[in-house]
Amino acid sequence: MNPVRCLLLCLLVVSLGAQPSSKDLRASSERLRTEAFRTHGAYGDLAWLCDRIGHRLSGSPQLDVAIAWAQSRLKAAGLVNVHAEPVMVPHWVRGREAAELILPAPHRLHILGLGGSVGTPGGGLMADVVVVGSFDELDQLGTAVKGKIVLFDVPFKGYGHTVVYRHDGAAKAAKYGAVAALVRSVGPVSLDTPHTGAMDYDPAFPKIPTAAVTIEASTQLRRMQQRGERIQMRLEMGAQTLPDVPSANVVAEIRGSEKPEEVIILSGHLDSWDVGQGAQDDGAGTVVVMEAARLIQGLGLKPRRTIRVVLWTNEENGLRGGKAYREAHRAEFKDIIAAVESDSGSERVKGFSLDLHKATPEAKAAALASLKSLGAVLEPFGVTFRLGGSGADVSPMVGEGVPGIGMEHAATHYFDIHHTHADTFEKIEKDDLAHNAAALATFAYALAQSDLRFQ
Numbered sequence: 001m002n003p004v005r006c007l008l009l010c011l012l013v014v015s016l017g018a019q020p021s022s023k024d025l026r027a028s029s030e031r032l033r034t035e036a037f038r039t040h041g042a043y044g045d046l047a048w049l050c051d052r053i054g055h056r057l058s059g060s061p062q063l064d065v066a067i068a069w070a071q072s073r074l075k076a077a078g079l080v081n082v083h084a085e086p087v088m089v090p091h092w093v094r095g096r097e098a099a100e101l102i103l104p105a106p107h108r109l110h111i112l113g114l115g116g117s118v119g120t121p122g123g124g125l126m127a128d129v130v131v132v133g134s135f136d137e138l139d140q141l142g143t144a145v146k147g148k149i150v151l152f153d154v155p156f157k158g159y160g161h162t163v164v165y166r167h168d169g170a171a172k173a174a175k176y177g178a179v180a181a182l183v184r185s186v187g188p189v190s191l192d193t194p195h196t197g198a199m200d201y202d203p204a205f206p207k208i209p210t211a212a213v214t215i216e217a218s219t220q221l222r223r224m225q226q227r228g229e230r231i232q233m234r235l236e237m238g239a240q241t242l243p244d245v246p247s248a249n250v251v252a253e254i255r256g257s258e259k260p261e262e263v264i265i266l267s268g269h270l271d272s273w274d275v276g277q278g279a280q281d282d283g284a285g286t287v288v289v290m291e292a293a294r295l296i297q298g299l300g301l302k303p304r305r306t307i308r309v310v311l312w313t314n315e316e317n318g319l320r321g322g323k324a325y326r327e328a329h330r331a332e333f334k335d336i337i338a339a340v341e342s343d344s345g346s347e348r349v350k351g352f353s354l355d356l357h358k359a360t361p362e363a364k365a366a367a368l369a370s371l372k373s374l375g376a377v378l379e380p381f382g383v384t385f386r387l388g389g390s391g392a393d394v395s396p397m398v399g400e401g402v403p404g405i406g407m408e409h410a411a412t413h414y415f416d417i418h419h420t421h422a423d424t425f426e427k428i429e430k431d432d433l434a435h436n437a438a439a440l441a442t443f444a445y446a447l448a449q450s451d452l453r454f455q
């Protein structure tokens with residue numbers, strides 16, 4: 001063999017040898033899966049997070065504790081470059097809340113103020129209630145709702161469809177002079193559980209207090225109105241927005257052995273609403289991300305690219321964590337191979353959806369085909385790949401061209417307990433967390449071993 005051909009052949013062998021075969025990846029995946037089900041590390045972490053720290057809204061001492069706890073867990077797992085990246089976050093507090101039906105019959109109602117709402121005047125307010133089923137109905141009534149409380153009784157037809165009433169209801173009602181806005185909880189079923197969540201005011205109209213009522217109460221008030229009865233309610237909310245406070249995103253890495261500058265981000269959000277335990281939203285995503293990295297590290301696998309864990313702050317009421325990350329890391333965007341987010345619950349992962357904002361339809365199709373080329377190693381997990389959304393926290397950088405990937409979970413009961421007192425640990429299936437952690441670890445490792453780029 002002439003020397004030049006020999007050299008070319010040797011280079012070819014070396015470059016092929018740098019990447020493991022699909023057989024090696026399958027073997028690694030099997031080890032990750034076995035270890036995930038042997039240790040159930042994600043489940044153990046979630047129990048601690050829920051039992052010993054609890055819910056963790058931005059500005060709460062519990063979120064600070066969670067940030068410190070996550071760093072210590074990641075350090076203990078042997079990850080490197082473990083640190084907190086400071087972010088200023090909003091500090092909204094709920095205060096005392098009470099709602100009481102006066103007419104046509106006395107009833108105590110369970111409510112949850114919406115995040116960002118103002119409070120009622122001291123001592124609360126008393127007003128008649130008008131029930132509407134849509135923004136169109138409100139527009140038809142117009143200033144007839146002046147001085148009244150508007151209740152948006154809108155049945156759940158999917159989160160995206162219905163959540164606009166929670167988000168914009170107060171602003172729309174304030175436009176016509178309403179003194180408060182209530183929204184039927186955004187969820188498919190209820191055990192008298194109100195669901196909180198973020199809302200926004202329109203600067204053009206007054207800020208009025210706004211809260212979620214339960215499905216039970218919302219439908220009851222509608223029945224009263226249909227019977228032509230006068231509905232009068234007393235509403236008291238002590239909500240207020242205090243000055244911003246310091247918080248942080250938690251970051252940790254497994255440095256790449258060959259291409260450390262190329263990064264795969266695995267992420268979930270550490271903050272939650274101030275009710276329940278934030279077990280599903282997004283405790284589950286957080287512990288699965290931590291566990292995926294811990295499994296890879298613990299088994300001594302050496303990813304060629306860097307795997308970076310990011311646990312976001314302030315997803316629920318500001319997205320300041322995701323926005324601050326975008327500002328601080330813009331120079332790295334070209335080398336962020338993908339920013340993966342797990343924020344759709346704890347049930348078994350069904351797929352990974354690829355979110356490309358600055359790509360032509362042809363480029364998106366080609367990128368999806370690349371992603372699917374990793375599919376064989378994930379077959380045992382039963383996941384599929386598609387184009388779609390990624391996650392709220394990664395969206396600021398995805399908007400600037402970083403490929404986002406959303407971990408899509410079965411959501412059989414996700415919205416039943418979303419943002420409620422009932423988002424607690426015992427709802428979470430132990431084996432689902434182990435399955436999800438192994439699937440995410442396999443996915444991240446396979447991507448780290450490849451040379452795939454999605455744009």
Ligand SMILES: [Zn+2]
Nearest residue numbers: 281282315343
């Ligand atoms: Zn979430």
